[in-house]
Amino acid sequence: MHTYNEIMKQAQQLDKTKEIVQSLTFNEDAVDIVLFTGCGTSFYLAIAAARYYQSATGEVAVAVPASELFLHTDTHILSNKKYNIIGISRSGTTSEIILALEHLNGSENIRTMAVTCNGDTPMAEVANEVIALNDISEKSVVMTQSFSNMLYALQLYAAKISQRVELMNQLEKIPALVKTALGNGEQLKQVTEDLTKKRFIFLGSGAYNGLAKEATLKLKEMTQTECESYSNLEFRHGPISIVDEATVVILFTQKETKDFDQALIKDIQKLGGFVGVIGIASADLEADLIIRLSEDIDDLNRLVEVVPYFQLLAYQRAIFKGYDPDKPRNLTQVVSL
Incomplete structure (x- = not known):
C-alpha cells in the first residue's frame, strides 16, 4: 500500500x-x-x-x-x-x-x-x-x-x-512527535471500525480550521464518506441539526478553545453524536475518545503533529470498508484543465 x-x-x-x-x-x-x-x-x-x-x-x-x-x-x-x-x-x-x-x-x-x-x-x-x-x-x-x-x-x-x-x-521537535503519533493510531479503530457511524464532522478553529478541512477531504477521497468541517463554535449555528447516533465529530482542541469545548461536546453527545478530541486535553475533559498530545510545544507549532491521526483515520476506515486507498474513485494524482 x-x-x-x-x-x-x-x-x-x-x-x-x-x-x-x-x-x-x-x-x-x-x-x-x-x-x-x-x-x-x-x-x-x-x-x-x-x-x-x-x-x-x-x-x-x-x-x-x-x-x-x-x-x-x-x-x-x-x-x-x-x-x-x-x-x-x-x-x-x-x-x-x-x-x-x-x-x-x-x-x-x-x-x-x-x-x-x-x-x-x-x-x-x-x-x-x-x-x-x-x-x-x-x-x-x-x-x-x-x-x-x-x-x-x-x-x-x-x-x-x-x-x-x-x-x-x-x-x-516535530519529527519526533510525529513519530510518536504514528504509533498511536490503534485507538482510532473504535471509530473507524464501527459501521453504525455514517457521518463524520471535523471541527477546528484558527490554523486548525485548515486541518479540519483537509481531514474531511482525506476521508472523502479514501472512502466517499459523507463528511463536513466547521470552526468549533460555528457548529452550533445550524450544522448541529444533522447530528444523530450515526454521527462522529472529531474536535481539534486548543488552549484558546478549551474553555468552550466541553460544553460543545456535551451538546453533541445529547443529540447522540460520538465525539473524539485531539489535542492538549485537561484531565477533567470528558468525551467518547480523547487523544491527548504532549505539552512540549504550543498549539500553533504542533499543527503537523495532529496530521497523522486524521490520515490514519481515513486509511483505517477505507481498509475496513473494503476500499483501496491507492485507487480513490474519480481521482488522479494531478488535476489538469
Missing part, C-alpha cells in the same frame, strides 16, 4: 525537510500582504500556513484558492499593495497554480514563491523563490506526507522570517 507507507514514513521525511529549509536563505524585503494559494489539499494547507505565518511574523497573511487569482484578480490583488504570493503544489504542475503565477508574473508589486515536491517544473521556473522538497515522491493519489512536509516547510520558513528562536526550537 503506497498510501500507508507514505503516511508511516512521514517522520523521517520531516527531518529532511527541516534540513532543507534551514539551509535556504530567503528574500526578506517587506511586503504588505503574504498570500498563500493552492488547490484542494494544497489550498487547505494554505489556510493553515497563512494563519500560522501571520501569528509568527505579525505580517498580514491570507489564503486564496489559486483559480481565484486569475478568475477574479481585482477582488484579491490591489495595485497599491505589495505582495509575496506563495504557491503550493505537490507536483508543481497543477494547472491553476501555473495559470495564477503566470497571470501575475511581471507585476511590479508582486513577488512569488513556489513550495513543491518537484523543483524541476513550470511552477518552480516561473516563481522568484522555491522551496523544493525533491526527496518526497509520492506514488499515492491522495496527498499525505507531501501535505505534512510542505506545511512544516512553511512553518519553518515563517520562523526564519520572524527570527523568533523559540519558534524554531519548538518546530525542531
Whole structure:
C-alpha cells in the first residue's frame, strides 16, 4: 500500500525537510500582504500556513484558492499593495497554480514563491523563490506526507522570517512527535471500525480550521464518506441539526478553545453524536475518545503533529470498508484543465 507507507514514513521525511529549509536563505524585503494559494489539499494547507505565518511574523497573511487569482484578480490583488504570493503544489504542475503565477508574473508589486515536491517544473521556473522538497515522491493519489512536509516547510520558513528562536526550537521537535503519533493510531479503530457511524464532522478553529478541512477531504477521497468541517463554535449555528447516533465529530482542541469545548461536546453527545478530541486535553475533559498530545510545544507549532491521526483515520476506515486507498474513485494524482 503506497498510501500507508507514505503516511508511516512521514517522520523521517520531516527531518529532511527541516534540513532543507534551514539551509535556504530567503528574500526578506517587506511586503504588505503574504498570500498563500493552492488547490484542494494544497489550498487547505494554505489556510493553515497563512494563519500560522501571520501569528509568527505579525505580517498580514491570507489564503486564496489559486483559480481565484486569475478568475477574479481585482477582488484579491490591489495595485497599491505589495505582495509575496506563495504557491503550493505537490507536483508543481497543477494547472491553476501555473495559470495564477503566470497571470501575475511581471507585476511590479508582486513577488512569488513556489513550495513543491518537484523543483524541476513550470511552477518552480516561473516563481522568484522555491522551496523544493525533491526527496518526497509520492506514488499515492491522495496527498499525505507531501501535505505534512510542505506545511512544516512553511512553518519553518515563517520562523526564519520572524527570527523568533523559540519558534524554531519548538518546530525542531516535530519529527519526533510525529513519530510518536504514528504509533498511536490503534485507538482510532473504535471509530473507524464501527459501521453504525455514517457521518463524520471535523471541527477546528484558527490554523486548525485548515486541518479540519483537509481531514474531511482525506476521508472523502479514501472512502466517499459523507463528511463536513466547521470552526468549533460555528457548529452550533445550524450544522448541529444533522447530528444523530450515526454521527462522529472529531474536535481539534486548543488552549484558546478549551474553555468552550466541553460544553460543545456535551451538546453533541445529547443529540447522540460520538465525539473524539485531539489535542492538549485537561484531565477533567470528558468525551467518547480523547487523544491527548504532549505539552512540549504550543498549539500553533504542533499543527503537523495532529496530521497523522486524521490520515490514519481515513486509511483505517477505507481498509475496513473494503476500499483501496491507492485507487480513490474519480481521482488522479494531478488535476489538469
